[in-house]
Amino acid sequence: MPELPEVETVVRILRPRLEGRTVTGASVRWRRTVGARDFERKVIGARVVRVWRRAKFIVADLERKSTPAGSLVGHLRMTGMLHVQAIGYERGPHDRVELALDDGKVLHFTDVRKFGRLQFHADPRKSFSDLGPEPLSDEFTSEWFHTALKARRRLLKPLLLDQTFVAGLGNIYVDESLHRAGLHPLARSERITPASAARLHDAIRAILAEAIAREGSSFDVWYRTPDGNAGSFQDEFRVYGREGEECLKCGTDIVRIVVGQRGTHFCPRCQPRSAR
Numbered sequence: 001m002p003e004l005p006e007v008e009t010v011v012r013i014l015r016p017r018l019e020g021r022t023v024t025g026a027s028v029r030w031r032r033t034v035g036a037r038d039f040e041r042k043v044i045g046a047r048v049v050r051v052w053r054r055a056k057f058i059v060a061d062l063e064r065k066s067t068p069a070g071s072l073v074g075h076l077r078m079t080g081m082l083h084v085q086a087i088g089y090e091r092g093p094h095d096r097v098e099l100a101l102d103d104g105k106v107l108h109f110t111d112v113r114k115f116g117r118l119q120f121h122a123d124p125r126k127s128f129s130d131l132g133p134e135p136l137s138d139e140f141t142s143e144w145f146h147t148a149l150k151a152r153r154r155l156l157k158p159l160l161l162d163q164t165f166v167a168g169l170g171n172i173y174v175d176e177s178l179h180r181a182g183l184h185p186l187a188r189s190e191r192i193t194p195a196s197a198a199r200l201h202d203a204i205r206a207i208l209a210e211a212i213a214r215e216g217s218s219f220d221v222w223y224r225t226p227d228g229n230a231g232s233f234q235d236e237f238r239v240y241g242r243e244g245e246e247c248l249k250c251g252t253d254i255v256r257i258v259v260g261q262r263g264t265h266f267c268p269r270c271q272p273r274s275a276r
Contacts, residue, residue, distance in 0.1 A: 002076045002223050004135070004168030005211035006231065007056050010082060013226045015051040017084045018060055018107065022047045025100035030114065042070060042120045043099065054128050055167035058082065071124045073117075074109065080116025083108050083226040112222075131167040135204050140166070146197035149189040156192070157185035158260040169204070172217055172240050175265045177203040179239045184273040185257075185264045191274070210236065239265040 002010075023043045028036035046062035046069050053059065058074040074082060084105050091098070097109040097118050109118045121127060133139040152159055159165055160174045169177075178185055180203035183196060192200070216223060216231030219241060224230060234241075238248055243256035243265060252269040 001056070001078050001170060002080075002216065003056065003170035003173055004053075005173070005208055005214075005233065006216035006223055007053050007058060007076065007168070008212050009215045009225055009231065010076070011051055011053045011058055014058070014082060014084065014107075017105070017226075018048045018051050018101075020048065021105075022102040023062075023099050024102050025098075027098045028096070029098065030096045039120050043072065046070075048072075054124075055131050055134075055163055056170070057124070057128070059124055070120055070122045073119050073121045073124045073127070075117045077111070077113075077115035077117070079113045079222045080109065080111040080118075081224060081226070082118075083110070083228070130164050132163060132165045133167065135166050135168060136208055140201070140205075142194075142198045142201040145201045146192065146194050149192045149197055151190075153188070153190045155185070155259065156183060156187045156189050157262070157264055159189050161260065161262065166204075168208075171262050171264075172219075172237075173204070173207055173211065175240045176207050176238060179266060179271060180207060182270055184271045185259050185266055186273055239267060241265065 023046050026040040026043050028039060043062065046064055048060050049063050050061040051059070056075060060072040062069045062071060074080070084107050086105055089106065091108070092110060094112045095108050095110050096114070099107040101107060109116070148165065152165065157174060157178065160169055161171070175185070177200060181196065181200040183192070183200055211217060211233040214231055214233040214236070215225055215229065217233040218224065218230035219234045239254050242254045245254050246252070247254055247267040247270060250267065250269045252267050254265055255268055257264050
């Protein structure tokens with residue numbers, strides 16, 4: 001599933017192609033979608049004024065006659081893709097939604113497995129009220145992070161995956177951040193020292209920034225940018241997906257365990273588990 005860097009990459013590429021454009025036509029091609037006609041009615045004639053990201057959601061704010069008119073909210077899930085093409089683009093069998101734009105181009109939402117979503121929300125901010133802070137925002141400080149870790153009293157890896165705690169992190173970037181910070185995925189959050197919390201805080205921000213610069217991670221055939229390109233941060237993985245390979249820092253074999261039903265990769269030497 002695309003995580004924060006992949007979704008941020010999609011938003012940055014789509015933003016100049018959508019902002020300022022008016023939706024002149026809409027077609028929901030998967031007709032079993034509940035409310036398809038209502039969706040089409042609400043978006044046709046609306047102008048896109050802002051494209052932004054919240055956690056793993058892609059949001060396009062709409063307006064009519066300079067008045068807010070709801071938002072398009074997309075979630076790519078495992079195989080979703082958003083891309084803008086010129087009229088005449090040969091649509092594929094997995095194109096689920098098409099929005100014609102006033103510049104002659106079309107926004108396509110494509111999804112092989114139909115897990116993704118592209119919906120209309122009157123006010124998406126209400127849907128985001130339970131999400132935690134953005135890890136690249138000013139709100140996400142080292143001091144806040146340490147206090148929040150101590151208050152939750154949970155295993156570290158599942159807590160970092162909890163979108164109500166920190167928004168946008170997923171399996172890949174949590175494993176990579178924990179390795180860079182030298183913390184075991186099964187460490188107790190309330191036992192994390194201020195110094196360790198600061199290391200993890202800095203690791204999260206640095207790794208996300210590096211991944212965004214490389215347009216995310218494409219370790220399978222599913223994630224591609226709106227231009228059809230693969231990301232390249234997978235070339236920088238230190239632990240994720242490297243079970244049995246040597247740690248690039250110390251040479252110890254990377255171990256894979258299951259934590260909260262998620263495959264978890266770490267180096268037992270660089271990330272020792274503290275004694276009880």
